[in-house]
Amino acid sequence: MNQDLSNFSMRELFLTESETQCRLLSDGLVALEIRPGDPALLESLMRAAHSLKGAARIIGLDGAVRVAHAMEDAFVSAQRGGIVLDSAAIDRLLRGVDLLSRLASVESPDEMKDEVEAFVAGAAAQKNDTAIPAAPTVAEPTAPSGNADDDVRSLRVAAESLDQLLGSAGESLVASRRIRNFSSDFWRLHAHQRKTAALLESAIASASAGEDVSATLRQLQTMIESGDRIVLAGLADFERFERNSSQLSQRLYGQALACRMRPFGAIASSLRRAVRDTARRLEREVTFEIRGEGTDVDRDLLEKIESPLLHLVRNAIDHGIEPPGERIAAGKPASGRISIEASHSAGFLVIRISDDGRGVDSADLRSRIVARGLTDAGTAEKLAGGELLEFLFLPGFSLRSEVTEISGRGVGLDVVQSTVREARGMVRISSDHGQGTSFVLQLPISLSVMKALIFEIAGEPYAVPLARVDRVMSVPAADIESIEGAQYVNFGQSRIGIVDGALVLARQTQNEPREAVDILLLSSGEGRFGIVVSRFLGEGEIVVQPLDRRLGRVRDIAAAALTEDGSSMLLLDVEEFILSVRRLAAGGQLHGITAKSSEAGKAARQILVVDDSLTVRELERKLLSSLGYAVEVAVDGMDAWNAARTGRFAAVVTDVDMPRMDGIELTRLIKNDPRLRDTPVIIVSYKDREEDRLRGLDAGADYYLTKGSFQDEGLARAVADVLGEDPQS
Amino acid sequence: MKTAFFQREPSAADRERWRSEIAAPPPSANGASRLVLFVFRVGGERFGIEPAHVEHTAPLPGIHSMPHRGVSVAGVVNVRGTVTLCFSLADVLGCAACPVANRPMLLVLIHEGWRVACRVDDAEGVSSFSPSALQTTPTTLEAAGRSHVRGIFESGSGSGVGWLDVESLFNAFDAAAR
Numbered sequence: 001m002n003q004d005l006s007n008f009s010m011r012e013l014f015l016t017e018s019e020t021q022c023r024l025l026s027d028g029l030v031a032l033e034i035r036p037g038d039p040a041l042l043e044s045l046m047r048a049a050h051s052l053k054g055a056a057r058i059i060g061l062d063g064a065v066r067v068a069h070a071m072e073d074a075f076v077s078a079q080r081g082g083i084v085l086d087s088a089a090i091d092r093l094l095r096g097v098d099l100l101s102r103l104a105s106v107e108s109p110d111e112m113k114d115e116v117e118a119f120v121a122g123a124a125a126q127k128n129d130t131a132i133p134a135a136p137t138v139a140e141p142t143a144p145s146g147n148a149d150d151d152v153r154s155l156r157v158a159a160e161s162l163d164q165l166l167g168s169a170g171e172s173l174v175a176s177r178r179i180r181n182f183s184s185d186f187w188r189l190h191a192h193q194r195k196t197a198a199l200l201e202s203a204i205a206s207a208s209a210g211e212d213v214s215a216t217l218r219q220l221q222t223m224i225e226s227g228d229r230i231v232l233a234g235l236a237d238f239e240r241f242e243r244n245s246s247q248l249s250q251r252l253y254g255q256a257l258a259c260r261m262r263p264f265g266a267i268a269s270s271l272r273r274a275v276r277d278t279a280r281r282l283e284r285e286v287t288f289e290i291r292g293e294g295t296d297v298d299r300d301l302l303e304k305i306e307s308p309l310l311h312l313v314r315n316a317i318d319h320g321i322e323p324p325g326e327r328i329a330a331g332k333p334a335s336g337r338i339s340i341e342a343s344h345s346a347g348f349l350v351i352r353i354s355d356d357g358r359g360v361d362s363a364d365l366r367s368r369i370v371a372r373g374l375t376d377a378g379t380a381e382k383l384a385g386g387e388l389l390e391f392l393f394l395p396g397f398s399l400r401s402e403v404t405e406i407s408g409r410g411v412g413l414d415v416v417q418s419t420v421r422e423a424r425g426m427v428r429i430s431s432d433h434g435q436g437t438s439f440v441l442q443l444p445i446s447l448s449v450m451k452a453l454i455f456e457i458a459g460e461p462y463a464v465p466l467a468r469v470d471r472v473m474s475v476p477a478a479d480i481e482s483i484e485g486a487q488y489v490n491f492g493q494s495r496i497g498i499v500d501g502a503l504v505l506a507r508q509t510q511n512e513p514r515e516a517v518d519i520l521l522l523s524s525g526e527g528r529f530g531i532v533v534s535r536f537l538g539e540g541e542i543v544v545q546p547l548d549r550r551l552g553r554v555r556d557i558a559a560a561a562l563t564e565d566g567s568s569m570l571l572l573d574v575e576e577f578i579l580s581v582r583r584l585a586a587g588g589q590l591h592g593i594t595a596k597s598s599e600a601g602k603a604a605r606q607i608l609v610v611d612d613s614l615t616v617r618e619l620e621r622k623l624l625s626s627l628g629y630a631v632e633v634a635v636d637g638m639d640a641w642n643a644a645r646t647g648r649f650a651a652v653v654t655d656v657d658m659p660r661m662d663g664i665e666l667t668r669l670i671k672n673d674p675r676l677r678d679t680p681v682i683i684v685s686y687k688d689r690e691e692d693r694l695r696g697l698d699a700g701a702d703y704y705l706t707k708g709s710f711q712d713e714g715l716a717r718a719v720a721d722v723l724g725e726d727p728q729s
Numbered sequence: 730m731k732t733a734f735f736q737r738e739p740s741a742a743d744r745e746r747w748r749s750e751i752a753a754p755p756p757s758a759n760g761a762s763r764l765v766l767f768v769f770r771v772g773g774e775r776f777g778i779e780p781a782h783v784e785h786t787a788p789l790p791g792i793h794s795m796p797h798r799g800v801s802v803a804g805v806v807n808v809r810g811t812v813t814l815c816f817s818l819a820d821v822l823g824c825a826a827c828p829v830a831n832r833p834m835l836l837v838l839i840h841e842g843w844r845v846a847c848r849v850d851d852a853e854g855v856s857s858f859s860p861s862a863l864q865t866t867p868t869t870l871e872a873a874g875r876s877h878v879r880g881i882f883e884s885g886s887g888s889g890v891g892w893l894d895v896e897s898l899f900n901a902f903d904a905a906a907r
Contacts, residue, residue, distance in 0.1 A: 460793050505796040547805070548814040550843070550906040555797045560805055560812035568793040568805045568812050642797065 014059050016156075017052070018104035023269045024048040025071070025097045030276045033090050039079065046075035052100060063116040064103040070123035071096050083126060087280065092122055094273070155299070157259045165255040172248050178241055185234040192230060196223045257446060260300070264342040264351075265293030267306050274310045275338060278317045285324050285335040286317060292342035297349060298446040304423055305351070305443065308416040312353045312439050313338060315413075320357025320437055330434065332356065348425075348467075349445050354438035360431040362388055373707075374615045389429045393417045394613050395657050395686075414612075418659040421575065423447065424465060424558075452542045452561070454569065455520065456534040458507035461569035463561060466539055468574040470521040470528065477514055486585070489519065489530060496521065498530035499581050505556060524578045531581070540564070544571060553638040553660065556580050579635055605650035605723060606630045610640040610666065611684075612658040616707070620653060620684070620715065627716055637661025647675055651722055653715070656685040656696065664699045671700030680722035684715060763857040766882075768890055769836060770851040772824040777856070777882070777890045778898075784837040784844065786852045801905035806846050808837055814906065815846040821901050822877060840899045856890075858882040863892070877901055 028045040032038060049072035056064035071093060077083045085093070096119055103109045103116075203216040268290050279286040321327075321336035328334055338355045366380040369391050375383075395414040420427045425443035444450055444465075452463040453472065475489050480498065482488065488495045498519060502508065519530040542561040547554060558573035607629045611617045621631045632649070634640035636658040644652055644666075652670065656663040663683055670676045682703040683696040696704040703718040739747075766777030787808075792815050794804040801820040805812050815835070818824075834852040838845055863880040877898045878891040 507794070507796065545812045547812070548845075548906065550903055551795070551798070551802075551814060552907050554795065557796060560793075562807055562810070562812065566807050567791045568807050570793060570795075570805070 011059060014055055014061065015104050017055050018064075018101055021048045021052045021055075022097050022101045022104075025052075025100075026094065026273050027269045029090050029094055029097070030272050032085060033087060033276065036085065037078070042075055042079045046072055046079065049075060056103075061103060061109055063109050063112055064100055066116055066120050067096055067099050067103065070120045074123055074126065089126060091280065092119075092126070094277070095119070096123075155259070161255065161259045165252070165259060168248060168252040168255055172245075172252060175241070175245060175248060182234065182238060182241075185230065185237070189227065189230050189234070192223070192227050196220065196227060199223065257449065258296075260298055260446065260448070261296040262299045262302055263293060264295040264297050264302070265290070267302060267309065268293055270306065270310065271313055271340060275313055275317065278314045279321075282317060283323060284317055284321045286321055287335050287337050288313075289337070289339040290341075291339065295342040295344060295349070296445070297342070298444075298448070301349070301423055301443060301447050304419060305441070308419045308441075309340070309351070309353070311413075311416055313340065316353060316355040316357065316437065320355040320359070322358050344445060347445065347451065349443045351441040351443070352438060353441075354436060356436040359433045359435050359437050360389065360392070361433050365389075365391065373619075386430075389431060392429060393427075394615070395655075415659075418612075422659075424450070448544050449541060450544060451539065452571065453520070453539050454537040454542075454563065455518070456537060457501040457505060459534060460507070461537060461563055461567070462501075462533075462572055463542055463569055464520070464522065464572045464574055468522060470523050472536060473519050473521070474516045475519055476516050480517065491521070491530075496528060496530045497585060498532055499584060501531045501533050504531070504577065504580050504584060522574055522578055524575050527578065527582060529578060529581045531577075537563075542569075542571070553642070555639065555642045576635075576639070579639070583632065606632060606648055607719065608632050608634060608640060608644055608649045608652045610634045610637065610652065610654035610658070610663065612636050612655065616655065616684075623715060624653075624719065627719070629719070637663060637666035640666055641669055644670060644676060644679070645673070647679075649679060651680045651682065651719060653682045653684060653719070656683060656687055656692070664695060667696065667699040667701050682715070682718050682722065763859055764892075765855060765857045766890065766892060768853040768856050769834070769849045770853065771818045771822060771849050773888070774822075774824045775853070775888055775890045776818075776822070776878070776893050777858070778838070778893045778895065780855055782838050782840055782895050784839045786837070787835045789833040789835050789848060792848065799905060803848050806835060808835075808844070808846055811844075813837070813844060813846045815848060816902055816905065818847045818849055821847075821898070821905055840895050843899065843902075845899075845902055858890070858892075864889070866891075 025045060025048050028041050028048065032041050032045070035041065049068050053065055053068035053072060056062075056068055074083070074085070074089070074093060078085050083089070099112070099115060099119055103112060106112065199216065199220055203213045203220060206216065207213045271290060272288060275286055275288040278284075316338050317336075321338070322330065322332075324334040327336065336355060336357055338353070341352045343350055362385070365388055366377075366383070369375055369383075369388075370377050370380050374391065374394070380388075393413050393416075395412065417427055420441055420443065423443055424447075425441060427442075428440045429437065430440075431437040451466040453466050453469050454461055454463045456462070473491075480487055480489055486497055487499075488497045490496075498517075501520075518533050518536050520533055520536075521528065521530055523529070544559045544561050547557065547560055556573055556577045557570050558576075559571045561569055561571055563569050607624055609617055609620045609624065609631055610633070611620065612635055617633050617635075621633055624631045629650075632643060634643050637654070638661040640652065640654060641661065643649075652666075654663040654666055663685070667681045667683065670679055670681055680702040681700065682705065683701045684705045684707055685692065685696070686707050688706040693704045702722050705714050705718060765780060767780045767783045768775055768777045770776075790806050792804040792806050795802050799820075801816055803815045803817040806815045807813070818836075832851045834849050836847045836849050836852060838847060862882050864883055865880055866876055866878050877894050879894045880892050881889040882892060883889045
């Protein structure tokens with residue numbers, strides 16, 4: 001391998017260039033399929049292949065030279081009318097594009113020699129106008145980007161944005177020098193005051209000596225007036241400065257932010273490609289439309305949502321768009337429509353993906369939910385449209401009985417949802433049976449700035465995204481009522497349980513009697529709660545900063561920010577915070593149950609149940625509670641690890657596939673911790689292949705059960721076994 | 730093919746000169762080279778750390794506590810516009826906290842790109858020490874397995890100065906953060 005540093009940077013340059021050219025090629029080929037033989041398109045395709053060939057030759061990437069050459073050749077032949085680029089040919093050429101982008105990014109392109117040869121041979125065969133040979137089997141293309149992700153992150157920023165930023169920064173530097181004027185104003189005022197004071201002193205002396213001081217007094221009066229003028233002039237100046245400076249800061253910030261923005265259209269090419277490939281593979285006809293390509297999106301956010309969006313458009317074709325025959329029979333045009341639209345609305349980035357396909361059949365969905373044992377038929381009947389569609393976001397839930405190549409990519413709707421939530425956004429689904437489905441993603445425009453409500457808990461500032469606040473209120477202490485020790489307030493028709501925020505965060509509470517308490521209403525899928533805070537500080541735009549990554553995941557806390565006076569504050573993770581509140585509330589109830597069952601003479605043993613599905617969690621909790629165990633729940637591996645490391649659990653029951661930290665990692669952490677090593681871990685998963693089982697047991701799990709085990713008491717038996725108890729007792 | 734100046738291959742002679750310069754031992758000062766440390770106080774104890782790891786010191790700002798973390802994590806502070814993790818050195822080093830800190834300071838340390846803030850009871854500044862004055866740490870500390878001190882410099886006046894082992898200290902920070 002060549003270790004030469006200068007060569008390395010050339011390689012980087014080539015990677016950058018190949019990204020641009022491959023996007024041109026990919027877009028052009030997809031367009032060519034719609035407008036076959038378009039001379040302008042062929043010309044630009046030819047030029048892109050040619051440039052890439054030249055660049056590859058410079059860095060001596062022989063494989064890429066050959067592939068690019070073969071492609072260029074094909075375009076030239078097509079220009080001369082020698083060959084017709086039909087869909088099969090375009091398929092092959094698109095594979096060539098993939099091959100090129102992989103050649104540009106892999107460490108040892110030499111290893112791809114066979115693929116290169118197969119491609120070149122295929123191209124030659126086509127040129128000779130023989131029958132198109134069977135496409136060489138090419139490995140699934142891996143994502144070309146991200147490989148060169150070293151420790152030092154670099155961004156490509158439009159020169160214009162950077163120039164603007166630099167301009168404002170220069171202006172700010174000049175403006176800051178004006179502050180010196182103010183201090184000289186102050187000094188001038190100070191000198192003037194001293195003079196006035198001295199004159200006053202002499203006037204007092206003269207007056208006590210019985211002299212006439214009226215002239216001096218008049219002089220004093222003028223001096224005070226001129227002093228006042230100095231103050232007023234300085235003040236006007238200062239106010240002007242303040243106004244300019246705050247405008248400048250705002251502009252500076254906006255421009256710095258713009259450097260982080262990319263147009264939504266930057267991922268248009270991979271979306272078009274995904275639609276084209278999927279439609280072709282599944283033999284559907286699809287018209288694809290992208291609107292709002294110029295919409296600005298934070299580049300980190302765009303990177304984050306690209307794969308969920310790709311999944312959603314593939315899904316729309318796989319599950320939505322019917323085969324042409326079926327569509328015509330249903331009275332629809334043979335070609336299906338999929339559209340994706342990005343726009344800014346009310347301070348959010350909204351992305352809507354709609355199709356005019358078959359939509360979701362509620363009856364079918366209900367029966368699948370029941371078949372999966374997620375609920376019983378009676379409850380399923382009662383579920384309304386939105387609630388019903390929510391089930392589609394459960395991990396491993398699919399409307400397909402068979403795993404197709406498209407849906408088997410390892411990204412499910414659950415991952416779409418968790419990715420969107422991680423970006424502090426939300427996703428909604430709506431569907432009309434027979435008419436189509438649409439997904440709406442609502443995301444913050446930038447990951448770093450947001451409107452927030454700021455308040456104090458235990459004397460320290462905290463914030464929540466304003467979008468997540470249902471309401472704030474101040475309730476007279478007398479209006480707080482309680483049932484069985486749980487406090488609540490009446491709000492409209494409903495009673496809302498209230499919890500002291502300091503208790504949730506395990507801070508010192510200040511138990512001073514108050515006439516009224518400030519309450520923040522928060523809600524999530526887990527319920528609605530009132531959080532008692534020390535006081536509200538107001539709302540404002542905050543610049544979110546990540547916490548030091550070495551802290552790992554801190555429960556209830558999403559990030560940090562600075563207040564206006566420059567002190568630090570923490571941003572609450574609303575979803576998690578509500579879970580913690582729920583857990584506190586449930587803990588109280590559980591202690592009650594525990595107290596009763598301990599009449600039998602043994603204290604109930606605590607079991608931690610970990611699953612990201614509310615349904616499964618509740619099912620397991622009920623099952624184990626009914627056996628007399630005290631159950632606590634956690635929503636994912638990270639949450640569970642936070643709870644488990646207190647060491648108070650007799651056993652842990654965990655799922656495998658969970659966001660943030662999966663069950664395997666959790667098991668490994670527990671089994672590698674000297675204090676927790678002996679805690680039995682039972683894995684309960686939908687994954688029932690032998691290799692999944694082995695993976696779980698390798699991590700140190702004591703049991704590996706599949707989720708069918710709820711019915712046949714497998715879980716009860718396993719728990720009794722690891723705890724060394726007779727399940728019948 | 731023309732190559733831009735900065736993409737040009739360095740000549741063989743240049744490479745050879747660089748190689749020999751890098752391979753040569755660092756020039757040492759004549760006579761006994763003294764060790765320079767930044768000295769600060771935590772509780773009743775004094776510690777020293779190489780100045781290269783001290784980014785700056787500042788009067789102690791407000792520290793926002795961090796929920797669900799141990800006492801070693803004092804919280805987060807604003808260090809020049811960046812919310813930075815702040816440790817209580819008294820807890821990390823296991824010293825008795827100072828009952829009355831007359832000059833509490835924030836010490837911003839950096840090691841391998843990781844910047845952390847620490848609360849200390851006083852910052853004395855830079856002093857130099859003779860390597861011959863270095864004494865080993867009391868065996869009781871080592872037995873406890875939590876010593877982050879490479880040795881102790883006894884000075885004529887006042888208490889000794891513990892020479893902190895940066896690697897070990899930052900490992901302790903890392904463990905305390907989780």
